[in-house]
Amino acid sequence: MPDSFEKYSLTWHITPDILGVLSASGKFENTNPAWYRVLGWRAHEVESQEFFQIVHPDDIARTETAFQIIQRGKPIMGFENRYRHQDGSYRWLSWNCVPEGDRFYCSARDVTEDKLNRANLKNREEEARFREQFIAILGHDLRNPLAAINAATRMLQRKEEDPTKQQLMVGIQDSVARMSALINDMMDFARARLGNGINLATPTDCALHKVLNQTLEEIRLAHPQTRFEAEFDFADPVRVDSMRITQLVSNLLSNAATHGDNAEPVRLRVTDKRDHFVLCVHNSGTPIPAERQIGIFEPFSGFEPDEDQKGLGLGLYIADQIARAHGGAMHLASDEAGTRFTFTMPRSA
Numbered sequence: 001m002p003d004s005f006e007k008y009s010l011t012w013h014i015t016p017d018i019l020g021v022l023s024a025s026g027k028f029e030n031t032n033p034a035w036y037r038v039l040g041w042r043a044h045e046v047e048s049q050e051f052f053q054i055v056h057p058d059d060i061a062r063t064e065t066a067f068q069i070i071q072r073g074k075p076i077m078g079f080e081n082r083y084r085h086q087d088g089s090y091r092w093l094s095w096n097c098v099p100e101g102d103r104f105y106c107s108a109r110d111v112t113e114d115k116l117n118r119a120n121l122k123n124r125e126e127e128a129r130f131r132e133q134f135i136a137i138l139g140h141d142l143r144n145p146l147a148a149i150n151a152a153t154r155m156l157q158r159k160e161e162d163p164t165k166q167q168l169m170v171g172i173q174d175s176v177a178r179m180s181a182l183i184n185d186m187m188d189f190a191r192a193r194l195g196n197g198i199n200l201a202t203p204t205d206c207a208l209h210k211v212l213n214q215t216l217e218e219i220r221l222a223h224p225q226t227r228f229e230a231e232f233d234f235a236d237p238v239r240v241d242s243m244r245i246t247q248l249v250s251n252l253l254s255n256a257a258t259h260g261d262n263a264e265p266v267r268l269r270v271t272d273k274r275d276h277f278v279l280c281v282h283n284s285g286t287p288i289p290a291e292r293q294i295g296i297f298e299p300f301s302g303f304e305p306d307e308d309q310k311g312l313g314l315g316l317y318i319a320d321q322i323a324r325a326h327g328g329a330m331h332l333a334s335d336e337a338g339t340r341f342t343f344t345m346p347r348s349a
Contacts, residue, residue, distance in 0.1 A: 018093065018108040024071060026050040029103070038093075038110050040086030056082035056090050070099050080111065148172075200244055200325050205237035208245065212270060215246050216253070223257040227265035234272040238347070240326060248322045251315035252281040252341050260339065261285035272347070277328075279343040288334040296332055319343070 012019060012032050018039075019032040031046045041054070055063050059081040066079050076097045082090040092115045093108040152168045159165070209232055220228055249268070256266040260283025267282040288296070297320035319341070320330040328345030 016110075018106075018110075020046075020106045022051070022097070022104040022106050024102050024104075026052060026067070028106075039083055039091060045086075054084045056084065058082075066095075066097075070097050070104050073099050075099065080115075200241040203239045203241050203326070205239050206242040206245075207236045208234070208238040208240065208242070208270075209236055211242050211246055212249060212268070215249050216268060219250060219253045219257070222254070226257040226260075226262050228253065228257075228268065229265045230268045230270075232270050234270050234277060238277055240345075244322045244325070248319045248343060249279065249281075251319045252343075255315050255341070256281050256283035256339070259283070259285065264338075275347050277345045277347050280340055281342075282338050282340045284338045287336060288332070288339055293332055293334060297330060316341070 015032065016034055016037070018034045020028040020035070021030040023029050027050055028047050031043045033043075035041050035043065035046050039054075046054075052060060052063065063081050066076050066081075070076050076095060079095045079097070080092055081095070083093050084090055091110055092112045094111045095106060095108045097104050097106040149172055152172045156165060156168055212230070212232065216228055216230055220226075253266060253268065260266060264284035268280075269282070270277075270279045272278070297316050299314055299317040316330075323330045323343050323345065326345050328343060331342045331344065333340045333342070
């Protein structure tokens, strides 16, 4: 490429693309006016320093690799990195560089807006997938309980004086309760995924012994085939959102009853350890495989849509989010001695 093109051609001066002749030492010998229009650098500012000095620090390693490639006589096409603008911001550039002798002829196009547009498009696509997943799950898990409500109602209408009326009413109540729980789980999930986290009421000093006993009795009624044992060794009051703690404990106990070995009891143990409140739910049974433990608190980790599916696979995710909202954390341990889900929270929280 002759010098006359570099310094004097009309294209050199008016093109919106950055043009430059790069030496083997890493300095641009010639640069066109687009450097100033795109990056705010005058020719003497660019040509007085190695180009690496205005490359984004996170892109230097990749850029060094690309520079080594063209130094070996191979062209680089469509290589993207970030260059620092004179005002301190960074712009994404897409480079084409062709070696010729011991110099490299380079052109770059500002693709910052394209990168932003692609990122925004990706976000919109992810949001669309989330909405589709949300709707699909609602459709699957609410269809059966709603059908049960409708069927029971029709039967009651035909048999108003039938002695089975009370039994049918119990079935309706169970279905409604399950439907409400599913909706609550999905709404909690949606709030968390949208970046707002699980909502807490203002934590207050709570007599948690009473709350935990009430929760345990409700779970016993819902899982009559499972034995539950409790051991409480902590001091009241505890500063928490009592409704959310009830939700966390209920999820953990229900999970243990559903997946554990009913030949052994599910144990709820709540203690004070140093300056932490510790709540542990233990069940016996086959250990959770190591690969299954990874991501166990992620949403839908247990979601397998089939006729026997009892929930959305959101219980552990929501428990984890409630723990985080209280400044605490959830932990899992599973081995031959059993499976233990433990919620730990600083008492100062």
